[in-house]
Amino acid sequence: MDRIRIRGGHRLNGEIHISGAKNAALPLMIASLLTDDTLTLRNVPRLADVALLMRILGNHGVDISVDGKRAGMNGIQGDTMHLTARTIVDTTAPYEMVSRMRASFWVLGPLLARCGQARVSLPGGCAIGTRPVDMHLQAFEALGAKVDIEAGYVLASAPGGLKGARISFPKVSVGATHAALMTAVLARGESVIENAAREPEITDVAHCLAAMGAQIEGIGTSTLHIQGVERLHSATHEVLPDRIETGTYAMAVAMTGGDVQLIGARQDLFDSVVDVLGQAGVAVQETNRGVRIHRNGTGLQPVTVTTAPYPGFPTDMQAQLMALMTRSEGVSTITETIFENRFMHVQELARLGADISLDGDCASVRGVERLRGAEVMATDLRASVSLVIAGLAAEGETTVHRVYHLDRGFERLEKKLVACGAEIERLAS
Incomplete structure (x- = not known):
């Protein structure tokens, strides 16, 4: 397996272009199953998960083409x-x-809505918790589907078609909201989704579905009203910028010091991260090209953060923040409320000299004067990039193993960091 080698101690200065959001691109691609017309998506990131989903959709009969380079393109655009x-x-x-890849489970709803039946394996993906699909299945049953589980597969059928229903989720779930929304748009009658997730990626998918002819009210709120339609049609949609990638590079700049423009980023998509960076003493400024991150070498201040559904602090930024706080001037407290098994990066950060103690879902991070390079192992997508962030500030050389996790969610990571002065390279296995 490939690994990444980092020689720490270099400030980041320059520009980083933010890619399209993986967490929007995947469900947007899956939405193509809802129509026999062509769905065109722009700004799709070049990621391993996108390539895998292309294979999965191809298995269902989706014809997919990607435009080649055009005059004036510089390889940065998606x-x-x-x-x-x-x-x-x-x-x-x-x-x-x-x-x-867990997100591929979301094909179940569109297949059920379009074809009246589907047989989909129970999902996989990063091992960061149980993440059950019970709320997905309850939504399908509310819409009139018969759902069974056999030999690790979900079998769903609705030979008489789906009917609109009121779906009230007991807790906020991004996956269940995607599933219910993409299924309800072709159900007969009106559906109401209560306690819906409000993440920007769900809003992006809802706007795309509306462009395809879906009738959706309440986009961006926790209550969605959907009037089912007989069919959807073609549309063109641009994937919004990746707020997690934006926040990740902001943490990297904060860790090393320096001054970087995150081109194409939208500050409104990661306000909760901006607030925490401000508390830590990092300057964040919205510009006409994106967002500027700046730290002039002053010490990082400790913070107290609890992860929460949007608009709260995202669980997908927890590991990156923890890496940053290893160098703060005090003790930070980070509480993880979304996934029960998302502290696997702690022991690897400790190999670099971090001082972190765990008590259930709470991590206490005592800032240290210096980190020292070491061999570390990536355990999941966000944990792997937290090790890169720590390695950028560690003395000496850090090698991150099992970086295939990174390729699932970060496009051209090494090249983007090298362009800003980092000393980082990929070593082939």
Whole structure:
């Protein structure tokens, strides 16, 4: 497996172009199953998860093409992808594909809505908690589907079609909201989704569905009203910038000091992270090209943070913040409320000299004067990039193993950091 080697101690200065949001691109691609017309997506990031989903959708009969380079393109812009599900040839999503990426489970709703049946393996992905799909299945049943589980597969059918319903989630779930929304748009009658997740990526998918002809009210709120339609049509949609990538590079700049413009970033998408960076003593400024992150070498202040559904502090930024706080001038407290197993990076940060103690879902991070390079192992996507952030500030050389996790969610990570002065390289296995 490839690994990444970092020689720490270099300030970051320059520009980093922010890619399209992975967490929006994946459900947007899946939405192509809802119509026999072509869905065109712009600013699609070049990621391993996107490539895997292309294979999964191809297995269902979706024809996918990606535009080649055009005059004036510099390789920074995301891909333009055309997806056409003229005929669904297979309503089964097999274990060997779905087990590698949790988001691929979301094909179940569109297949059920479009074809009246689906057989999809229970999901896999990063091992950061149980993340059950019970609320997904309850939403399908509320819409009139018969749902069974056999040999690790979910079998859903609605031979008489789906009917609108009131779906009230007992807790906020991004995945369940995506599932309910993409299924309800083709159900007969009106559906109401209560306690819906409000993440910007869900809002992005809802706007795309509306462009395809779906009738949705309350976009961006916790209550969605959907009037089902008989069919959706073609549309063109641009994937919004990745707020997690934006926050990650902001943490990297804060860790090393320096001054970086995050081109294409939108501050309104990661306000909770901006607030925490401000408490830590990091300057964040919105510009006409994106967001500027600046720290002139002054000490980092400790913070107290609890992860929460949007608009709270995102769980996908918890590991990066923890890496940053290893160098603060005091003790920070980070409480994880979303996933019960998302502190696996703690022991690896400790190998670099971090002083972190755990008490249930709470981590106390005592800032240290220096980190020292070491061999570390990535355990999941966000944990792996937290080790990169720590390595950028560590004395000597840090090697991060199992970086295939990074390729799932960060496009051209090493190149973007090298362009700002980092000494980082990928070593082939």
